[in-house]
Amino acid sequence: MFPNKTILFSLRRSKNEQGRETPVPKQPNFLLFITDQLRADHLGCYGNRVVRTPAIDAIARGGVAFDRFYVANPACMPNRAAMVTGRMPSANGVRCNGIPLSLTANTFIDLMRLQGWRTAAVGKIHLQTMTAWPPVQRPDYGDRRSPPAGHGDADRIDRRHPDYMQEAKARWETDPEHDLKLPFYGFEHVDLTAMHADDVHGHYGRWLAARHPDPKSLIGRANSLPFKGISDFQAWRTRVPEELYSTSYIAERTEAFLRGHAAGGEGRPFLLQCSFNDPHHPFTPPGKYFDMYDPADIELPASFTSKDNEVPPPVRLLRRLRDEGRNDRDGWTIKAVAENDVRQAIALTYGSITMIDDAIARILRVLEETGQADDTVVIFTSDHGDFMGDHQLILKGPLHYDGLVRVPFLWNDPQARERGGERSATLGSTIDIASTILSRAGLAPYHDMQGIDLAAASGPEATGAREALLIEEDNQRAFLGFDQTVRLRTLVTDRWRFSLYRGVAWGELYNLRDDPAERHNLWDDPAARSVRDELTARLLHTVLHLQPQSPLPVGQA
Numbered sequence: 001m002f003p004n005k006t007i008l009f010s011l012r013r014s015k016n017e018q019g020r021e022t023p024v025p026k027q028p029n030f031l032l033f034i035t036d037q038l039r040a041d042h043l044g045c046y047g048n049r050v051v052r053t054p055a056i057d058a059i060a061r062g063g064v065a066f067d068r069f070y071v072a073n074p075a076c077m078p079n080r081a082a083m084v085t086g087r088m089p090s091a092n093g094v095r096c097n098g099i100p101l102s103l104t105a106n107t108f109i110d111l112m113r114l115q116g117w118r119t120a121a122v123g124k125i126h127l128q129t130m131t132a133w134p135p136v137q138r139p140d141y142g143d144r145r146s147p148p149a150g151h152g153d154a155d156r157i158d159r160r161h162p163d164y165m166q167e168a169k170a171r172w173e174t175d176p177e178h179d180l181k182l183p184f185y186g187f188e189h190v191d192l193t194a195m196h197a198d199d200v201h202g203h204y205g206r207w208l209a210a211r212h213p214d215p216k217s218l219i220g221r222a223n224s225l226p227f228k229g230i231s232d233f234q235a236w237r238t239r240v241p242e243e244l245y246s247t248s249y250i251a252e253r254t255e256a257f258l259r260g261h262a263a264g265g266e267g268r269p270f271l272l273q274c275s276f277n278d279p280h281h282p283f284t285p286p287g288k289y290f291d292m293y294d295p296a297d298i299e300l301p302a303s304f305t306s307k308d309n310e311v312p313p314p315v316r317l318l319r320r321l322r323d324e325g326r327n328d329r330d331g332w333t334i335k336a337v338a339e340n341d342v343r344q345a346i347a348l349t350y351g352s353i354t355m356i357d358d359a360i361a362r363i364l365r366v367l368e369e370t371g372q373a374d375d376t377v378v379i380f381t382s383d384h385g386d387f388m389g390d391h392q393l394i395l396k397g398p399l400h401y402d403g404l405v406r407v408p409f410l411w412n413d414p415q416a417r418e419r420g421g422e423r424s425a426t427l428g429s430t431i432d433i434a435s436t437i438l439s440r441a442g443l444a445p446y447h448d449m450q451g452i453d454l455a456a457a458s459g460p461e462a463t464g465a466r467e468a469l470l471i472e473e474d475n476q477r478a479f480l481g482f483d484q485t486v487r488l489r490t491l492v493t494d495r496w497r498f499s500l501y502r503g504v505a506w507g508e509l510y511n512l513r514d515d516p517a518e519r520h521n522l523w524d525d526p527a528a529r530s531v532r533d534e535l536t537a538r539l540l541h542t543v544l545h546l547q548p549q550s551p552l553p554v555g556q557a
Helices: 054-061 076-085 108-113 169-174 203-209 246-264 313-323 339-369 414-419 432-441 526-545
Strands: 011-015 021-025 029-037 064-066 118-123 189-194 270-275 376-384 409-412 422-424 468-474 487-493 496-501 507-511
Touching (some): 029 339, 029 432, 054 339, 054 376, 054 409, 076 108, 076 376, 076 432, 108 270, 118 246, 189 203, 203 246, 246 270, 246 339, 496 526, 507 526
Parallel strands (some): 029 270, 029 376, 064 422, 118 189, 118 270
Antiparallel strands (some): 011 021, 064 409, 468 487
């Protein structure tokens, strides 16, 4: 399989000043794999002893695995917007789910498209909203007159315009002619899958309808097959067969793009994003993947047994809601759950991950069979993690425990095969992906890209590595005991995780070297007061450093 093979970087010939031919590297292709709610320690190459991920592990063995790679924001839309723009959510405007990325935003994908790369996306994109959930309500200003239509926000972009609802489920299901306007944020070819579990729409929905006479009869808990498990927490055995599940569609369409490019790519390199909708709740891996892993074999996270006096107030509140039977078990937000819920959810998540791994193995075989592996940089990462039992929590929410904010990042470059199997402790962020790809492509960034080149910042001759990184979160909800929408900023260094919340006196401070399970909050520890003060100042300096510097001035008074 591709990553196990010793690969020689393809060369073409050009003439030097003396007229002699010299080898010149071809412009590289890029194959970017993205999964959804996948934490770093749910892969074999990151130390997991249960889940089977041989294809992904092989990418790591042939490349560099980053052990300290973090999301810019632990939610889908803001983190994906950070990925394609190379800018923090506070800079690109996508602070939380539900805010589409401006169609005027520059993306590294568009930059590459305009400079010769074929740009394609297969699977999930999620730069626009996918559901019709109601918008956040404005405050009640009593009898004061509301602003005129179109003037109620600081930015007058109409994000309810149809151009900002191109990924919405309702449009795909009610309008058979609906499609994306290309290029879509720089992607000139798209095979779209949107939403999660067994209820996915977009181009996939039409593909499924062409292969089954009644696809709706396959989807959802109401149509599910009999299931005897230890928990039914957001889990059912789907009737969608393996070959018709969204993961299989993504693999098929990615293979088709690679074969088509090999046959008629006209000498252009490609940038191909292959993005899976799994793993994600609800937990519905199809066929053999559903019971591939036994919940009895699942190890609980080390912090599952943490005591109430070891966790911040929101976690204590969530545990109390669970114990009093007031948990919204069907909701999509963070919640505390029981041990059997966690074991079942992890087992089913492992099934989804192994199905993705099998799909990646298929894709890499096609990459090799079509003769394109020698020229292709393969990258693997994920949207964000999932608590998956950390401190008895599950899903995601505004608490920056390691399982949620640290994700895998693998960089497998055929031109740097001597680094195969290397582990990097360089602090990496989602905003670095754009800068790293552009640098490898030989392209300069546009103004106010905020990431670093991770390939240059790691290894024996590293330059430009950061000492700390920032994670932002601006939640839409006032919940978890907060009296206003939850806003927090987290600073991560080689040793510390420091989290500051808006409007409360408490915070979080963990020594990640001595306390990797984040059980001992040192915020109020007198012995750690100097560290807390130092990190407060460093957080402020990091925020200042990342303040937007775009747009460029156009003149001087």
